[in-house]
Amino acid sequence: MSKYGKRILAAGMCASMAMGLLTGCSSSNDEVVAKMGDTKLTLGEANFMLRYSQAQTQSYLGAMFGEGTNVFQQDLTGSGQAYGETVKESVLNDLKDMTILEQHMSDYNVELTDEDKAAIEEAAKQFIADNSKDVLKEMSATEETVSRILTLYTIQSKMETAIEADVDTEVSDEEAAQKTIQYAYFTIPETESETEDATEATSADESASETETGTEAVSETETETEATSKSETVAETETEATSETEAASEAASEETSEDTTESETEESAEKKETRETVQGIIDAVQGGETLEDAVKAADESKSLTSYSYGADEETLNENLKNAADALSDGEIASEPVEGENGFYVVQMVSTFDRDATDQKKEEIIKDRKKELYDNKIAEWDTESFDINEKVWDKVTFEEIFTLKQEETESETGTESASEASTDTEGISEAESASETEGVTEAASETESVAEETESEIQSEAE
Structure with a gap:
């Protein structure tokens, strides 16, 4: 369950909003x-x-x-x-998960308090x-609808907490151990493209082919009588044409070979450089300079990358990882x-x-909780x-x-409206950190939210 937009939906219930008319659904909000x-x-709820x-x-x-782009009409995910x-x-998937959790509240003795x-x-x-x-009309917002959605979010939050309480939070140093390296990557500059070499070679081959074709054309234009009377001459001409064609082909082959050799030499020189x-x-660092200073001295535009990894690392270049693992x-x-095309x-x-x-330990525990939570919902997902x-x-x-966010006056002065968060699931794999906030806490702090948050929704014609 993605808890889609949980923070704003829960914490912004008391927000004052304004919007123009939308093209919405014409059906009754009571329809199933x-x-x-x-x-x-x-x-209405959906x-x-x-x-x-x-x-x-x-x-x-x-x-x-x-601005003005209707992102909901775009194919953002390909x-x-x-x-x-x-x-x-x-x-709808979120509503489905919430419904499942509501149906299984008794499994964890979860109840809504007064x-x-x-x-x-x-x-x-x-x-x-x-x-x-x-x-209210465009959002299908009635007191009953708003209460129902808040109730589902509150149940979801309580159930999530109850389910994840069973997760083993003990993670050993060995399981989470992380190494940290610094590296810079220098790409080998491009050399003369192979495309140009291929084009030149092709031109030479075409030239040779045209010579052969021209010879054939001359032969074909000879009349049968002339061919008979001049058979020996034609034979000699054909022999000469064949020799010229072979010479042209050999020249093209030699030129291609020379170009290839020259290209390889240039590439080797660039790679060597x-x-x-x-x-x-490396020599500068071994002589006492810092890696950062040595890299900047070689190329001002380069910067170091700091990277931490563990035994389960699958992202680093294999050669880079093997070299790093051998270092103290x-x-x-x-x-x-x-x-692949340069040096580290x-x-x-x-x-x-x-x-x-320690950070990896937290990630492991978080992954365990998510896995247990998702598995529990999947276990309960038996009805259509x-x-x-x-x-x-x-x-x-x-x-x-x-x-929209507007600045609002409070007893302590003007405060900025709380920043809207959004779940960008399908565009990005990372969840917004704000989505982890509990809806129960937000609901219980309704008065403070009212003072600090004023959200405005405004319709704009395409």
């Missing part, structure tokens, strides 16, 4: 868009989540692709599908009070390390980086999730609307 067992999801997600995503991606359809699928219910009710009422009728540059850096702390590889200079910073190792495509297809993205 999907169902799982006895649980039915209405179009549309409410979708429009919040649309505003967040447009605000984030619109700045990247150009799948052949408009991004709006991807978001629609994501929203405080949870009161916070949800207050946030829903505030949202309705703070927004215009047009906004690059190797010597890297070796010079502070040691630099005594020779340039050859890459690499130095071992630490064969056991404490900070990087039936989507009414006819109803869902009426929800379109013909208009643009974005989430």
